[in-house]
Amino acid sequence: MTVVQAERIPRIISMTNQVGGSGKSTSAVNLGAQLATWGYKTLVVDADDQADASVALGYMNPDALEGQKTIYHCLTEKDTKLQEAIVPALAGPLGADGTKPIDNLHLVLGSGEMENAEQHLTNTMNREMWLKKLLAPVKGDYDVIIIDCPGSLGLVVIGAILASDEVVACVKPGYKELRGLTRIEQKIELVKEEYEEFGAHAELTGVLLVDVPTHRSQGAVWDDGKKMAQDAYGDLCLPPVRRSPRIPESYAHQKVLIYFDRAGDATADYMAVAKGLGFKRQK
């Protein structure tokens, strides 16, 4: 008797902010690892030319992997399927002693060549649909798909929003940073209005404050920032991620927090973020 595996219906979540260095990649990989540990089949899509999500999940230089496709090949080559750019996420650097794949966590390899993506997309038909089309044949294999977006509001990000059900805006606390979130909200609305007929339906479902100082001496605005976020975004505010030196350290070691510092504060914070988004350990 053949057992046919039922198609999954994933939650597709874009981690966005047009501002660079706002914790998108850190949050994409650590939320992804937490969900995978809880039993969700999870795919992280590295859509940024800095390829930070790929680095954090074990792949220091994806473009140098011989014969391996990346997201850029999928974007630019008609016959390359997204499946060919999917690799197991690793709990350590590729090729290092003892590095193992993380159960339930896959990665669409990023590429430095994505810096040419905007230019490529400009001359492409249905350019805003690029990621939705690529994801269509693989999405039934996953419970959650997390897209790590570049820090811009160009065609790559529009494509990510169009492919998503949800957008989580990552932001460092501060007046300027929080004000910038209005632009993301406007962009989501714009994409929904313009592409409704193509199924655009993403909602802003979370505002995630990251790198939140734990002492007033680390920044005069830290609790003001939290209050501002709360005032402006209310229930959308996810549990914040505290400032922790373990976060840049874990990136430098190419290990997600749950493998780098399992009992640490930052790991606990990302677990709280996962709960805040309504996820829980699967039986």
Ligand SMILES: Nc1ncnc2c1ncn2[C@@H]1O[C@H](COP(=O)(O)OP(=O)(O)OP(=O)(O)O)[C@@H](O)[C@H]1O
């Ligand atoms: N909670 C935290 N505590 C300390 N450092 C943090 C924290 N969160 C993020 N960082 C650091 O802030 C920097 C930016 O984070 P990250 O790369 O995740 O942002 P990003 O939004 O993906 O940036 P980009 O727009 O460049 O892709 C990194 O050096 C990261 O290690």
Ligand SMILES: [Mg+2]
């Ligand atoms: Mg990033």
